[in-house]
Amino acid sequence: MKAKVNDVVFVDAADATVLYALSLQGNVVEPNASGQAVAENGTWKVARSTLCGLLSQAGSASATAVPGCS
Template sequence: MAAAAVLLVAPAAVACGDDSGGGGESDPPKPSAAKSTKDVPSDDATATATTTGSAPTDPAVAEKQVKKNWEKFFDPAVSMKEKEAVLENGPKMRAVLKSFSGDERGKQVGAQVDKVGFTSATEADVTYALTLKGATALPDASGTSVNQDDTWKVSVKTLCALVKLSGNESPGPGC
């Protein structure tokens, strides 16, 4: 099942965005060993959190937005436009989203965020489980979220790392 979840992003590899996408020079996120049992809050994900210093001004509000937007991005019922709004450089990554959403397996994928840890006022480490048809396919995965335009978004770096997990070592410009 994990292999099937990883393979769902393979069609996205060819159209991974343009050269101005983020995260091309740093190491991609790796699955982590730790797993939290925290519940996912049901509060509104559109609330913004002002950021200053090494963490958001209101970490609780920011954490809720990270979780909600992360799960929205991986929700098969969410429209392309909504997914684009919660992906770093969303408009520039439109081709990846179209490919991802057009794949039959992509329509069966979800994510459950377990933990959010802020590393700066505009970045957070996210521990999550990727699911396929509701069953956990990639547990304890880790990625990053970035605050862009006062919205916490799934990072391009995370999406590109998933594409690379599919076996495509050269996913294309932007990755």
């Protein structure tokens, strides 16, 4: 799976909303996805809520293995 970031809107110095397109095996499967990113120790990362949501959408059993995902 690949993600192509289309836009970033900074909410504040540590939070942002990211608009992106998801591709699977070269085919765009979600052209207008939206998620959150957080700054942690100077590095921007996908927010836990966004990761958990993606894993849940994919029907992945590993979603419950990620701390904070239920």
